[in-house]
Amino acid sequence: MSGSYMGDGFTGSPGSWGQGRSGPNLWEAMEQLRGMFEQKVAPRMGRGDVRAAVLALLAEKPMHGYQIISEISERSGGAWKPSAGSVYPTLQQLADEGLISAEESNGRKTYSLTEAGKAEAEASADRPAPWPTPSGGGPRDFGHGGALPKAGIELAQAAAQVGRSGTPEQVQQAVDVLDEARRRLYSILAQD
Structure with missing residues (x-):
């Protein structure tokens, strides 16, 4: 996924976050992630x-x-x-x-x-409900009541806060947690 912050995009030297040095900017990455989730939570209906x-x-x-x-x-x-x-x-x-x-x-x-x-x-009574339902039904699938996108937004906000005000050691700990969370999320999809 070129141009995105997936994969190893959250790695780099902890002191470089948001300070204009080489490596990704955690704040920009979290804003991008939040934006992606908000599109799923609050879509524009037709x-x-x-x-x-x-x-x-x-x-x-x-x-x-x-x-x-x-x-x-x-x-x-x-x-x-x-x-x-x-x-x-x-x-x-x-x-x-x-x-x-x-x-x-x-x-x-x-x-x-x-x-x-x-x-x-x-x-038109046999068509699905015209509004998304909390269980993910309706004309567009919004996930299970928006729980996953909401959790993603909250995670992005917490990570951005650590990136803004954490010490280099705290930022590195946050990077490690995010890397582990990413691996565990992908392992969910790998299950049969």
Whole structure:
């Protein structure tokens, strides 16, 4: 993996970390690792995913926009919380298409499916849930509730802290721990 910090990328002289000398910069490596994990934890869902999620939820019961956002977040274990800027325009588009109707009560619009909307929701009922589930289901696999990416982020943060404020001996100890952790992770994949 050219250009990445895999393999022996965390080795080098402990005194060189983050000080402009030769060898990799631990802080940059941890930032790269954190960025890779955050892409897995907080992905951008596709435009069609919001539409499918709204139709699936409204097939269960009428809801207002905030309920839809909260329900998606809850069902995805927090892995996906669509913004109001994606949900409300989707609701408007579905209303324009005649798939949902809105009823205003106490200053809130509650949306429900029309007959055409029910038909469309039923037609897509056999598809997987449009939101990622904590068990890794849904249109995209987010791992087991994001536990692995979260643990990776926390590891990267701890290693970066040691790199910033640790003594050369502490940095070397951290390198040894990370090397051992990497070997053990690969050994998990090697098991039958």
